[in-house]
Amino acid sequence: MFLPCDPTNYNIDLTTPGYMEKLFQSLGVDFALGEYQGRDAYRISCPYHPDPGPSCRVYANGLGGFNCFGCKKTGTLSDLVAHVRGIAGPTSRQEALQYIASLNGYSQYIDPFKNCVKVYEYRDRHGFVVKLKRFKGYDEPGGKIFDQTQRKPGGGFKWKDLDEKALYMLHNLDKLQFVDTVVVVEGEKAADSVNAALKAWGLDNYVVATTSGDAGTWRDKFIADLERKKIIILPDSDVAGQDYANNVLNTCIQHGLGTWHASRRMLTEWSTTT
Ligand SMILES: [Zn+2]
Numbered sequence: 001m002f003l004p005c006d007p008t009n010y011n012i013d014l015t016t017p018g019y020m021e022k023l024f025q026s027l028g029v030d031f032a033l034g035e036y037q038g039r040d041a042y043r044i045s046c047p048y049h050p051d052p053g054p055s056c057r058v059y060a061n062g063l064g065g066f067n068c069f070g071c072k073k074t075g076t077l078s079d080l081v082a083h084v085r086g087i088a089g090p091t092s093r094q095e096a097l098q099y100i101a102s103l104n105g106y107s108q109y110i111d112p113f114k115n116c117v118k119v120y121e122y123r124d125r126h127g128f129v130v131k132l133k134r135f136k137g138y139d140e141p142g143g144k145i146f147d148q149t150q151r152k153p154g155g156g157f158k159w160k161d162l163d164e165k166a167l168y169m170l171h172n173l174d175k176l177q178f179v180d181t182v183v184v185v186e187g188e189k190a191a192d193s194v195n196a197a198l199k200a201w202g203l204d205n206y207v208v209a210t211t212s213g214d215a216g217t218w219r220d221k222f223i224a225d226l227e228r229k230k231i232i233i234l235p236d237s238d239v240a241g242q243d244y245a246n247n248v249l250n251t252c253i254q255h256g257l258g259t260w261h262a263s264r265r266m267l268t269e270w271s272t273t274t
Pocket of ligand 1: 051071073
């Protein structure tokens with residue numbers, strides 16, 4: 001499956017000291033470090049035209065990019081790497097990105113989408129992927145099988161001994177800061193369904209659905225990202241769902257949040273205490 005072009009999916013941080021230098025060396029390309037319009041830029045001889053220059057500038061922000069002041073060619077760093085390495089075809093950018101990622105000690109590229117039904121991204125407040133939660137199907141009694149992998153700061157993912165802060169976090173955390181109402185559901189699939197409905201109704205600018213996962217995963221610390229929000233609790237209609245809803249409700253009440261518990265049809269406080 002094709003992965004979206006996101007630095008965190010590829011574990012690429014081109015601003016890591018020595019990273020770009022290592023890339024140019026591995027490509028056999030001479031370079032000079034300079035600056036262009038306030039950001040780091042490397043000058044190389046353009047691989048797209050005969051260039052005693054060097055007139056091609058390569059940038060190390062995000063997934064990287066380049067433009068040539070000689071032949072006017074512009075593109076992504078992956079385009080440049082694919083061209084130099086002779087990689088062609090519809091997956092050339094992906095292959096080039098995997099090559100770039102491998103230079104950062106991430107040689108064993110693991111496709112997080114492999115052998116699973118669905119992958120849910122958990123991002124921090126700034127939008128960077130902290131962990132991936134994978135739904136891998138159903139076991140014999142019909143229970144859902146999940147596993148989780150946490151992004152390591154230096155690149156790559158770790159599959160065991162996840163940090164506490166990654167184990168328990170809110171789904172759609174990066175979107176919570178932009179809305180005034182949060183729908184708390186049980187499970188990522190339910191959150192996605194609610195968000196799809198909100199989007200269809202044009203309400204996604206001020207309401208977002210979130211979850212911490214299944215019934216046992218609610219933590220009081222989540223309140224830090226829910227302050228001054230209106231909270232709607234939509235629990236699963238089973239015993240575990242009610243317990244989950246009660247945990248959410250108790251946390252919200254303790255912190256004076258306006259909370260509506262959908263299954264109880266109970267207006268506890270509707271944003272009057274905040
Ligand atoms: Zn050129």
